[in-house]
Amino acid sequence: MEHMIFSAGFADALLLGLSVASTWLIAALGLTIVYGTIGVINMAHGEFIMLGAYATYVLESKLHVPFLLCLPLSFLIVAVIGLLIERLLIRYLYDRPLDTLLATWGVSIVLIQAVRLIFGSDPLYLSVPNALNQNWQLGFFSISVFRVFILAVTLAVSAAVWLFMQRTRFGMQIRAVTQNRAMAASFGINQKRVYAGAFALGSGLAGLAGCMFGVLNIVLPNMGSGYVVQAFLVVVSGGGSLVGSVISGGAVGELQSIFSYFADDTLALCIIFTLIVIFLRFRPQGLIAPSASRR
Amino acid sequence: MLLKLDNVSSFYGRTPTLKNVSFTLDRGECLCVLGRNGVGKTTLVKTLMGLTDGADGKIQLGGKDIIKLPTHLRAAAGFGYVPQGRQILGAFTVKENIQLGTFAGRGKGSEIPPECLELFPYLKENLDRRGGLLSGGQQQQLAIARALALKPEVLLLDEPTDGIQPNIVSEIGAMLLHLNREKGLTMILTEQHIKVARMIAHAFIMMDNGRIAAQGRIEELTDEVVSRHVAL
Numbered sequence: 016m017e018h019m020i021f022s023a024g025f026a027d028a029l030l031l032g033l034s035v036a037s038t039w040l041i042a043a044l045g046l047t048i049v050y051g052t053i054g055v056i057n058m059a060h061g062e063f064i065m066l067g068a069y070a071t072y073v074l075e076s077k078l079h080v081p082f083l084l085c086l087p088l089s090f091l092i093v094a095v096i097g098l099l100i101e102r103l104l105i106r107y108l109y110d111r112p113l114d115t116l117l118a119t120w121g122v123s124i125v126l127i128q129a130v131r132l133i134f135g136s137d138p139l140y141l142s143v144p145n146a147l148n149q150n151w152q153l154g155f156f157s158i159s160v161f162r163v164f165i166l167a168v169t170l171a172v173s174a175a176v177w178l179f180m181q182r183t184r185f186g187m188q189i190r191a192v193t194q195n196r197a198m199a200a201s202f203g204i205n206q207k208r209v210y211a212g213a214f215a216l217g218s219g220l221a222g223l224a225g226c227m228f229g230v231l232n233i234v235l236p237n238m239g240s241g242y243v244v245q246a247f248l249v250v251v252s253g254g255g256s257l258v259g260s261v262i263s264g265g266a267v268g269e270l271q272s273i274f275s276y277f278a279d280d281t282l283a284l285c286i287i288f289t290l291i292v293i294f295l296r297f298r299p300q301g302l303i304a305p306s307a308s309r310r
Numbered sequence: 311m312l313l314k315l316d317n318v319s320s321f322y323g324r325t326p327t328l329k330n331v332s333f334t335l336d337r338g339e340c341l342c343v344l345g346r347n348g349v350g351k352t353t354l355v356k357t358l359m360g361l362t363d364g365a366d367g368k369i370q371l372g373g374k375d376i377i378k379l380p381t382h383l384r385a386a387a388g389f390g391y392v393p394q395g396r397q398i399l400g401a402f403t404v405k406e407n408i409q410l411g412t413f414a415g416r417g418k419g420s421e422i423p424p425e426c427l428e429l430f431p432y433l434k435e436n437l438d439r440r441g442g443l444l445s446g447g448q449q450q451q452l453a454i455a456r457a458l459a460l461k462p463e464v465l466l467l468d469e470p471t472d473g474i475q476p477n478i479v480s481e482i483g484a485m486l487l488h489l490n491r492e493k494g495l496t497m498i499l500t501e502q503h504i505k506v507a508r509m510i511a512h513a514f515i516m517m518d519n520g521r522i523a524a525q526g527r528i529e530e531l532t533d534e535v536v537s538r539h540v541a542l
Binding site: 184191195197 | 382383406
């Protein structure tokens with residue numbers, strides 16, 4: 016009997032792990048493009064997630080837009096904000112990674128304070144349709160429908176990004192620039208346009224993640240700080256490629272859930288961070304690097 | 311006159327590596343750039359593509375001065391580039407590598423023009439193979455097909471026979487001869503093999519220390535000129 020409860024609980028942890036993994040991955044998806052392919056260390060990635068949550072809040076409570084429509088709209092809004100920041104700041108810093116790190120950190124502080132000025136420091140809440148607000152009961156398991164929804168959206172968006180990168184002209188241009196900037200330019204690819212587009216795409220994906228994280232947790236001006244760490248862990252250990260991020264996001268999510276089952280959340284994160292440090296010691300390029308020649 | 315260089319100098323950092331180069335090239339002609347290693351042949355081609363740190367002087371292509379244009383607009387202006395070492399994108403398939411040539415927007419969409427493949431049956435049969443898996447000679451074919459996909463006004467070939475098996479060298483030479491004489495493609499190529507140069511070129515430039523040491527029609531490339539500048 017005891018054995019059965021243990022294995023049921025463990026299976027529950029594995030299932031929950033899938034859900035945790037999807038949050039790690041969706042948080043990291045935008046950064047996979049921004050850092051993994053165009054090499055910008057974007058410290059404001061967490062704040063783009065936060066902006067997605069606030070965009071959803073405004074859309075829902077002021078404009079009465081239904082939640083499902085907020086997903087693509089928050090993508091668009093944050094993509095436009097990202098594009099603006101790229102045009103005004105990031106584009107001057109492509110050859111200076113350290114300056115980019117400081118500058119985007121500055122951007123993150125400005126964004127946090129601006130949001131605090133406009134919306135105040137009190138937590139805000141997002142609402143979702145009732146259908147998403149329930150729990151599914153399957154024998155021993157109980158899982159919230161919204162977590163399944165996040166998993167589904169994450170899978171769909173990852174697949175869409177993969178197809179975009181593999182099948183479209185612009186996706187191919189991004190991959191060409193990543194492999195060999197001089198050759199890409201020599202065949203008519205405008206590198207500046209490619210970088211701007213990729214940055215906007217990455218920002219938009221962060222906004223989309225924020226839309227869902229705002230439901231999962233409360234919406235606060237400084238909610239992004241935790242996500243940026245998660246996102247970098249996934250992207251760096253994954254090696255900067257989309258497939259790498261999917262694998263590392265999945266592995267980290269499952270491990271966190273399993274460790275939490277045996278110990279607690281804090282210890283689980285502590286073990287995971289340690290494991291990632293050890294992993295990177297032996298494989299600094301991460302799981303799957305997009306190409307040999309990085310900028 | 312299709313291409314005209316007037317007093318062009320080019321820089322890496324602040325160091326000039328190409329000094330006061332002038333020449334003209336008519337449509338349909340083939341110009342061969344000769345000289346020892348490190349005299350500025352590759353720099354000349356890179357200067358035409360806008361891949362050095364900076365350049366001054368005048369580069370006129372079809373009457374338009376392009377020296378201020380960034381690299382990607384020079385491709386759009388009509389330079390098809392076959393770089394030294396071929397620089398095939400290893401993670402791209404053969405097909406994707408050729409499609410790269412269509413991004414300059416000189417052809418129609420991202421369709422591969424059929425004439426790029428008719429010369430290269432091997433590529434036609436291996437469109438889905440990764441570029442990194444091809445042999446040196448096959449990569450050279452791919453690099454030329456990629457440049458042809460751009461439908462260039464001028465084809466720039468930097469050491470197309472460098473690092474290629476000797477038996478393939480004459481094959482590539484014959485193909486370039488075909489592209490120039492039959493298809494009427496204007497070409498500039500840098501070359502170490504004097505034999506290949508004499509076979510293909512109409513005119514030559516002999517470079518030394520970043521300058522033009524001698525230039526003229528290919529008939530004027532006597533053994534005496536060769537031994538003076540490319541001494542064994």
